[in-house]
Amino acid sequence: MKKLFYLTCLIILFASCEKEVDLDLDNKSGTLVIEGNITDQPGPYYVRLTRSVPFTSTNQYPPVTHAFITITDTQGQTDTLQHIGEGRYQTSNLHSVPGHTYNLLVKTADISYTAQSTMPTAVDLESLQQDPVKMGGDTTYNILPIFNDPASLGNRYFFVLTANGHTKKILQTISDNVNNGLVNQRSITTSREEDDKIKVGDRVNVEMQCVDERMYNYYTALIQITADRGPGGSVTPANPPSNINSGALGYFSAHTTRSSNIEIR
Incomplete structure (x- = not known):
């Protein structure tokens, strides 16, 4: 099944992660796919509902347009989302607060789906540094995000790197199991493919998300799947x-x- 649930239709070039996650492979279709995000930035926030398609099909994901969706938090907030088209549902009055736990309820086709996620405390992304890598006489560039990991253990990060505004993205996860409480020293590993190398003159953007443990595991598994692409760039169907x-x-x-930007010089 095509389960690279877009992450807004991400095309992932290359990524590295820190642990392997066992994946359950299948090729079913018609399964509900939920993509929901709440950030510490002002809303509204969105949940997208579609149906999965067989792995052999094209990337046409049928939207689910008549669902009932609510988001609540541990402080008594409740928001009923409104459908705004193409399977996208929007909040109207939800205010996000780091440290709060949010509960999602989706009802469709007489089935209820629930999920829970806790928003961590924000960690500032101070800057980006270019990290040159020489290969066969050529130079490409990894990107080092500069941030101070808090002293408390258990912080987890998800990075999305884009270059020159391209829709192709590089993903990476980092936890503080190594380097806890210190300035980050781990670079985002970029593509070694000739057409996708980061080079002088490129404008690079990095988004750093502080995520909870279950989302860290999800993204780590998603990266693992895309790193195991089959012949011709096909992706093995799997369930993160x-x-x-x-x-x-x-x-x-x-x-x-x-987020932060850097121009490679």
Whole structure:
């Protein structure tokens, strides 16, 4: 099944992660796919509902347009989302707060799906540094995000790197199991493919999300899947460990977000 649930239709070039996650392979179609995000930035926030298609089909994901969706938090907030088209549902009055736990409820086709995510405390992304790598006489560039990991253990990060505004993205996860409480020293590993190398003159953007443990596991598994692409660039169908119950695919993430840019010189 095509389960690279877009992450807004991400085309992932290359990524590295820190641990392997066992994946359950299948090729079913018609399964509900939920993509939900709450950030520490002002809303509205969005949940997208589609149906999965067989792995051999084209990337046409049928939208689900008549669902009932609510988001609540541990402080008594409740928001009923409104459908705004193409399977996208929007909040109207939800305010996000780091440290709060958010609960998603989706009802469609007489089935209820629930998920929970806790928004971590934000960590500032201070800057980016270029990290040159020489290969066969050529130079490409990894990107080092500069941030101070908090002293408390258990911080987890998800990075999305884009270059020159391209829709192709590089993903990476980092946890503080190594380097806890220190300035980050781990670079985002970029593509070694000639057409996709980061080179002098490129404008690079990095988004850093602070995510909870289940979302960290989800993204780590997603990266693992895309790193194991088959012949011709095809991707093995697999189920990352979703935090949504009742058999739905996808994710529900409450996270903080910080971004920074750098021009390679």
